[in-house]
Amino acid sequence: MAPCNFWGKLVTVAGFEADDTLEQDAQLVQQCLQGDGSAWEELVRRHTRRIFNICYRFTGNGTEAEDLSQDVFLRVYKTLGSYRSAHGGFATWMTSVTRNLLIDHYRRTKRDRITDSLDDAMPVVENKESAGRRPDQQLLLGELSHQVQTALTKLSPELREAVILRDLQQLDYNEIRQVLDVPEGTVKSRINRGRIELARILHQMGVRPS
């Protein structure tokens, strides 16, 4: 089987677009720091969907994702003065803030999920049933997207965040290293293990590759 070389090209193309985005973000941040409310509105408009998607893919819950997205922007707004463009792009910095809040939220709600661990021990058929229990999610997402979401929530948070950032948010290894604050080797290892584990879970759920 031929390797997927398109991924490298995709990152390269995205990189050209990212340069433009980086400049615009940096300019908007400067205007925000000078008290320009419309610049902040523009930043919110540009990044709301991305942050909401990270939160949703991590938590698997629309309401929690919405609340967490608001918390992210609130924290970014309060700490905007501490952002230094020399340390990386605004989007990467914001993703890092998001990730920290998501991990905090994960630890805070860990106790609530103890009962959910019983569901994890259920056989595969039960997983299918639980996937069909939330019609609101199925309406919001497509079928494949919903199945992927169900499988993602069964991954450990370390592997989950790595796969989300790499394969759903299409960040490169260096950006993920900055966000997760771990060595690049660890990033690669987590992405690799996350993909294999996710494929295995989807296979167990009976999802056939499209």
Next chain:
Amino acid sequence: MTWNCEHIEARLSDYLDGLLAPDERHEFDAHVNGCEICTPLLSSVSHLLSDLHSLEAIPEPPRLAYNILNLTLGPRAVKKGWLGGFSWLRLLASPRFAYSAVSLVATVLILLTASGVSFRKKPKLADFSPANIYRNANSQAHLAYARSTKFVSDLRVVYEIQSRLSKDNELPTEPESTVPQSAPGKNPGSTDGTKPSAPRQQNRANGIGREIEVLAEEIPVVSLKLSAPLLGRRIP
């Protein structure tokens, strides 16, 4: 070095991302092509990546950005002064309001027309008084009832005529070919100028005329127009 399954699993993403050196890729391919475990593994992860990359972003709730701005910048600034009183006019520009307004106007027009308010002539203010609206609506309702009754009666008459005509057409008549070629006492081939079927057709026409007359007596007003031209028709 010959790669085993552990090597393949550890370098799977590097292979899919195109990060392997040519000799490593060669080793990778050599193992995967002959391994029953690694071939489906590579296939499933490769398809997973295709699926993940094909997923579209989930649309955020519409109120999310608004809530964020409210949380950070505070509630939206409200225009003060007399100009602020006209801020509601912006709602008129929304498609939802436009659709509602059009449907409301259409409903009112239909109700007024049904109530007997005529827009052909200039409507007067008195036409919209409750008593006049009631009177007009009442007369319109009676008129509609009378028209519908007349329509049903017309249909009934037409149906009756058609059914009786078809009944008469179905009566057994002797075709021309069944007329005896020769009658006793007459020479074959000779003719006396009479048509054997003519009296029978005349009787049928007279019979239809009588039936229409009976119908006209039963339903005098409605069937008058219909029966008049038919009664005037006579088969010579």
